[in-house]
Amino acid sequence: MKKLMMLLLLSIFSLFLVACGTSEETTGVGPGSGSESGTSDEAQKGEASMEVEDLLYELKVDVDGEKVTVTMTLTNTSENVKRVEFSSGQQFDVFIRDNEGNTVYHYAEGKVFTQALILEEIAPGDTKTFEDVWVAEAPGSYTVEAMLILYAIDGEEIDREAFTLEVDITVAE
Numbered sequence: 001m002k003k004l005m006m007l008l009l010l011s012i013f014s015l016f017l018v019a020c021g022t023s024e025e026t027t028g029v030g031p032g033s034g035s036e037s038g039t040s041d042e043a044q045k046g047e048a049s050m051e052v053e054d055l056l057y058e059l060k061v062d063v064d065g066e067k068v069t070v071t072m073t074l075t076n077t078s079e080n081v082k083r084v085e086f087s088s089g090q091q092f093d094v095f096i097r098d099n100e101g102n103t104v105y106h107y108a109e110g111k112v113f114t115q116a117l118i119l120e121e122i123a124p125g126d127t128k129t130f131e132d133v134w135v136a137e138a139p140g141s142y143t144v145e146a147m148l149i150l151y152a153i154d155g156e157e158i159d160r161e162a163f164t165l166e167v168d169i170t171v172a173e
Contacts, residue, residue: 046144046167053153054078055122059165061144066137066171070094072130072146074163076122083121084128087151089114092130095145104142105134117151136171143168 044063049056056075061068072092076082090113096105122128130148148163 044169044172046169048165048167050163050165051077052162053082053158054080055082055084055153055163057148057163057165059144059146059167061146061167061169063169063171066135068096068134068136068142068144068169068171070132070134070144070146072148073127074122074129074148075127076124079124081121081123083119083154084150085152085155086118086120086149088149089116089118090149091118092132092146092148094132094134094147096134097143097145099141099143104137107132139171139173141168141170 046061046063047059049058051057054077056073056077058073058075060071060073062071074084090108090111092107094105094107095103098104120128132146136142143166145164145166147161147165149160150158150163151160152158
């Protein structure tokens with residue numbers, strides 16, 4: 001009976017770990033070129049960036065047909081390790097709104113996230129990357145709002161909306 005109970009608890013714990021979200025670390029990504037947007041025949045890109053506490057936050061949105069890929073990166077631009085804390089398994093959020101301001105997509109809707117403090121260390125020059133994909137149901141103009149849900153940097157609490165960026169995109173017919 002104890003083994004069965006232990007196995008059940010271990011399974012539940014494993015499920016919560018899987019639900020923590022997805023992120024991928026890369027190294028060597030340098031600062032972006034700031035805010036800009038442009039279009040091409042096949043795909044459109046929207047970009048925005050900001051820097052807070054020696055952390056460069058970049059938002060890149062690629063539109064390819066109906067597929068909209070939202071990529072958020074956090075790069076340590078200092079010469080010291082930066083410790084970032086997330087207050088839950090939800091490390092980022094994405095809202096996509098139509099030209100009337102209606103939310104047509106919300107990343108976190110219908111998802112469950114762990115309620116655990118997550119500490120990440122980002123070495124100098126290293127980047128942490130987060131990505132989400134949305135498939136548009138209709139062509140049109142949209143605003144993508146993407147935020148990192150950081151609780152603290154190097155042990156100091158920060159404004160929960162400090163890492164929020166927006167870009168405007170167009171999904172063609």
